[in-house]
Amino acid sequence: MLVALVLLAVAPLFLGTYYLGLLTISLVYGVLAVSLDLVWGYTGIPDLGHALWFGIGALSVAMATTKLDSFGIVLTTYPGLGRHLAGLVIGVLVAGAIAAVVGILSFSQREADPFYIAIVTLALTVVAGTIYGQLPQYTGGDNGIFGIAYHGLTNVQWYYVSAAVLVVVAAGALVLVRSDFGLVMRSIRDNERRVRFFGVNVELMKLIVFVGGAMIAAGAGGMFAMIEGFVSSQLFDFLFSTQILIWVAVGGRATVLGPILGAVGLSFVTAELSSSSPTQWALFLGLLFVAVVVFIPDGVLPPIVRLFRRVFHQHGAQGGRQLVDVQRSAPELRPAGEPVATVSDVEFGYGSLRVLRGVDFEILAGELLCIVGPNGAGKSTLLNVLTNGKVPMRGRIDYHLQHDRLAQSGASIHRIARSGVARKFQIPHLFDTLTVAETILVASMRGALPSVWRRTRDVQVGRSVHEIVDATALAGRENDLPPHLAHGLKQGLELAAALSMRPEILLLDEPTAGLTANERHVIGEVFRRLLDAGVTIVLIEHDLDFVARVADRVIVLHGGKVVESGTPAEVAASPVVREAYVGTAVT
Amino acid sequence: MSLTLDVLFGVGSLMLIVAGLFLIFGMLHVINLAHAGLMAVGVYAQVSFRGHGIPFWPAVLLSALVAGAAGAVIEFVVIRRLYARPLDTILATWGISLVLIQLITLIYGPGNKFLDLPTVSAIEVLGTPYGTYRLLIMLAGATIVAALGLIVRFTSIGLTVRAVMTNEALARSHGINTIRARQVTFIVGAALAGVAGALLGPIQGINPNFGATAVATAFLAVLLAGRTLPGLVLSCVLFGATQTLFARYVNPVWAGAVVIGLAVVILRFRPEGLAFRRA
Numbered sequence: 001m002l003v004a005l006v007l008l009a010v011a012p013l014f015l016g017t018y019y020l021g022l023l024t025i026s027l028v029y030g031v032l033a034v035s036l037d038l039v040w041g042y043t044g045i046p047d048l049g050h051a052l053w054f055g056i057g058a059l060s061v062a063m064a065t066t067k068l069d070s071f072g073i074v075l076t077t078y079p080g081l082g083r084h085l086a087g088l089v090i091g092v093l094v095a096g097a098i099a100a101v102v103g104i105l106s107f108s109q110r111e112a113d114p115f116y117i118a119i120v121t122l123a124l125t126v127v128a129g130t131i132y133g134q135l136p137q138y139t140g141g142d143n144g145i146f147g148i149a150y151h152g153l154t155n156v157q158w159y160y161v162s163a164a165v166l167v168v169v170a171a172g173a174l175v176l177v178r179s180d181f182g183l184v185m186r187s188i189r190d191n192e193r194r195v196r197f198f199g200v201n202v203e204l205m206k207l208i209v210f211v212g213g214a215m216i217a218a219g220a221g222g223m224f225a226m227i228e229g230f231v232s233s234q235l236f237d238f239l240f241s242t243q244i245l246i247w248v249a250v251g252g253r254a255t256v257l258g259p260i261l262g263a264v265g266l267s268f269v270t271a272e273l274s275s276s277s278p279t280q281w282a283l284f285l286g287l288l289f290v291a292v293v294v295f296i297p298d299g300v301l302p303p304i305v306r307l308f309r310r311v312f313h314q315h316g317a318q319g320g321r322q323l324v325d326v327q328r329s330a331p332e333l334r335p336a337g338e339p340v341a342t343v344s345d346v347e348f349g350y351g352s353l354r355v356l357r358g359v360d361f362e363i364l365a366g367e368l369l370c371i372v373g374p375n376g377a378g379k380s381t382l383l384n385v386l387t388n389g390k391v392p393m394r395g396r397i398d399y400h401l402q403h404d405r406l407a408q409s410g411a412s413i414h415r416i417a418r419s420g421v422a423r424k425f426q427i428p429h430l431f432d433t434l435t436v437a438e439t440i441l442v443a444s445m446r447g448a449l450p451s452v453w454r455r456t457r458d459v460q461v462g463r464s465v466h467e468i469v470d471a472t473a474l475a476g477r478e479n480d481l482p483p484h485l486a487h488g489l490k491q492g493l494e495l496a497a498a499l500s501m502r503p504e505i506l507l508l509d510e511p512t513a514g515l516t517a518n519e520r521h522v523i524g525e526v527f528r529r530l531l532d533a534g535v536t537i538v539l540i541e542h543d544l545d546f547v548a549r550v551a552d553r554v555i556v557l558h559g560g561k562v563v564e565s566g567t568p569a570e571v572a573a574s575p576v577v578r579e580a581y582v583g584t585a586v587t
Numbered sequence: 588m589s590l591t592l593d594v595l596f597g598v599g600s601l602m603l604i605v606a607g608l609f610l611i612f613g614m615l616h617v618i619n620l621a622h623a624g625l626m627a628v629g630v631y632a633q634v635s636f637r638g639h640g641i642p643f644w645p646a647v648l649l650s651a652l653v654a655g656a657a658g659a660v661i662e663f664v665v666i667r668r669l670y671a672r673p674l675d676t677i678l679a680t681w682g683i684s685l686v687l688i689q690l691i692t693l694i695y696g697p698g699n700k701f702l703d704l705p706t707v708s709a710i711e712v713l714g715t716p717y718g719t720y721r722l723l724i725m726l727a728g729a730t731i732v733a734a735l736g737l738i739v740r741f742t743s744i745g746l747t748v749r750a751v752m753t754n755e756a757l758a759r760s761h762g763i764n765t766i767r768a769r770q771v772t773f774i775v776g777a778a779l780a781g782v783a784g785a786l787l788g789p790i791q792g793i794n795p796n797f798g799a800t801a802v803a804t805a806f807l808a809v810l811l812a813g814r815t816l817p818g819l820v821l822s823c824v825l826f827g828a829t830q831t832l833f834a835r836y837v838n839p840v841w842a843g844a845v846v847i848g849l850a851v852v853i854l855r856f857r858p859e860g861l862a863f864r865r866a
Contacts, residue, residue: 046674048677119810123803246682279697285685
């Protein structure tokens with residue numbers, strides 16, 4: 001990287017005016033590429049119309065520095081620096097505002113289609129291109145606006161300004177993606193649904209990143225206008241948006257440096273070849289893009305870096321993290337027997353299928369409650385409704401937590417999670433690019449807004465998390481990635497992550513599935529200790545021996561209703577339960 | 588009356604364009620942004636075939652085959668590897684569209700081409716004369732969509748389609764060759780795009796970017812359809828009507844933008860689109 005900086009600094013000495021100008025603009029494109037990488041590469045938002053923000057920035061500078069007649073012909077230019085800078089700032093703000101509107105419209109929680117934002121941004125850029133020609137009095141129409149360059153700086157000075165801006169933006173981006181904020185960005189990209197259950201407000205985070213990316217792009221657009229001196233509909237349209245995507249995809253998604261190389265390299269070559277054989281070059285770029293997306297989705301840079309590392313015997317894994325103890329005073333325990341959640345006459349289903357048909361029960365503080373029942377009774381659905389805030393068809397669920405009283409109905413997933421309801425899923429849903437320690441870190445943040453520059457190396461977690469980590473042999477593997485973990489370890493990670501949220505209520509869906517007898521014993525012990533620490537546990541279980549050992553209370557679900565509740569002994573002896581398991585018609 | 592016919596034409600031509608997209612999206616969950624490129628393939632194939640003196644309607648069939656062949660290649664080389672990565676599919680098909688457009692530019696040049704209408708006559712519809720060809724396009728659009736619906740609902744092929752659509756793994760375990768099913772679906776969808784291109788060629792300007800402008804509207808119509816056929820009809824009616832009326836009474840260029848804006852807002856508040864499932 002140092003080499004690159006040196007090269008950047010001395011380039012004007014070797015390049016003629018033409019190439020220097022080309023490189024200057026390429027550096028501006030580099031800034032643009034970084035902004036898309038943050039939005040798409042790191043957070044997973046497919047902004048197919050990123051050029052729109054760039055164009056807004058350029059147009060804003062043009063509008064601030066010229067006066068047009070109704071046909072779009074330039075009447076006067078105002079060449080002062082103040083005007084240019086004002087245009088730049090306004091462009092950034094306008095782009096941010098429009099991006100905010102688009103973001104709020106697009107990132108909604110319930111059943112959000114991941115395609116939606118892609119199509120919306122694509123549509124926007126198509127629309128912008130056509131509308132541009134329709135408003136010549138603002139945009140210069142089909143010809144665009146010329147002569148808006150800022151002449152107060154020489155070519156060489158502009159080069160250094162560009163280079164400096166790129167270095168600052170790249171450095172800032174690198175700090176951001178290495179920070180805790182960057183970690184949450186990646187977690188959203190890897191598994192948006194799951195991270196909500198850790199309390200992360202996905203909509204807000206996406207909005208912040210999307211608007212930020214748009215504003216950086218607009219800044220780059222403003223610089224472009226000041227250097228090149230023109231703006232036209234070409235800066236808005238989908239062809240340019242595609243070029244930016246190609247830079248990021250080919251250079252290497254989620255690397256910051258890859259997209260810069262892609263932008264600088266490809267735009268340099270494009271400028272050379274597009275005059276001689278534009279169609280062949282566009283064809284080649286298209287093929288390259290498709291090839292990269294299909295066969296090398298990580299882009300060109302990461303394999304090169306890996307090769308580099310191997311050649312120079314460098315081993316990555318800088319920035320490993322570890323789990324440490326947190327010194328926390330013992331929480332005040334609630335008096336046992338107080339309800340922490342009440343489920344009243346809840347009916348819930350999917351379409352015409354009624355799964356829960358009037359469920360009534362309470363979850364009491366400090367108890368271990370097991371929900372059992374034959375398949376199809378509605379146990380998983382019940383757990384779902386408890387955590388995802390979907391409005392039941394009838395009835396209500398209320399939480400009476402220590403620091404929060406809330407009704408379940410219509411609450412967002414992350415709100416429920418933040419108030420102290422943690423869930424461990426039956427099938428581990430983890431994050432492909434987050435290590436064990438990083439997953440636990442994200443969970444332990446419980447949705448608090450993460451630092452944009454600090455990188456937490458020591459993940460502070462309570463004793464129960466350490467116990468799970470030790471018990472499931474995760475110890476020593478804090479810096480491993482989920483694809484390298486066996487199933488049992490993934491289950492352990494799921495449980496550890498749920499516990500690191502310091503929940504008041506812990507909901508577990510078949511926690512012993514896939515565990516050996518010994519591991520079940522250990523889990524049972526961990527649960528007992530959690531109860532002592534004041535956590536209320538609700539389990540769905542099929543292993544009735546396990547239930548008999550650990551449960552304080554059992555409720556039996558059958559046909560969408562609670563047919564029996566009591567101690568394990570009472571329930572085991574109940575004739576109603578025997579009928580349910582052996583099989584009789586649902587009444 | 589002529590306004591009504593114009594609106595119906597807008598709806599019918601949109602249905603024609605959207606049919607192939609809908610099939611691919613509904614069956615494969617793939618947003619096929621190569622649709623624009625495939626439409627261009629269809630229309631340019633038509634130009635070539637007509638240039639060799641082949642009569643109009645057989646040429647349309649041949650153009651469909653050409654587009655279907657292109658679809659087969661695309662499915663084999665690209666789409667097949669991306670079923671697990673839906674967002675990458677959008678990008679890859681977008682790239683493919685660009686590739687197709689550039690190839691067409693290389694072979695045919697960037698200038699405009701023209702296709703003659705197969706018939707310039709007009710028929711009287713309830714007292715208003717209207718271009719026969721435009722009526723034929725409306726008929727084609729409605730027929731294709733209706734045929735899709737009937738095939739899916741009432742034939743064994745349709746049953747296979749529905750099985751693969753709802754639960755692919757289970758369909759496979761029943762002995763259905765899902766790979767073949769996906770392949771055939773993509774090819775048929777591509778061929779339908781070719782038909783749309785070939786049929787709309789005589790009416791619209793033909794250049795390598797043919798269909799690119801209709802793409803955004805078409806995709807929003809498909810998303811709005813919520814993967815149900817009645818939803819598709821509804822969204823085509825909504826879009827086609829809005830676009831035609833807006834173009835007639837306000838401004839043709841803004842019409843496209845307005846329709847897009849409408850779709851974006853509806854989808855925000857009703858992510859399942861215009862699908863009305865029996866509750």
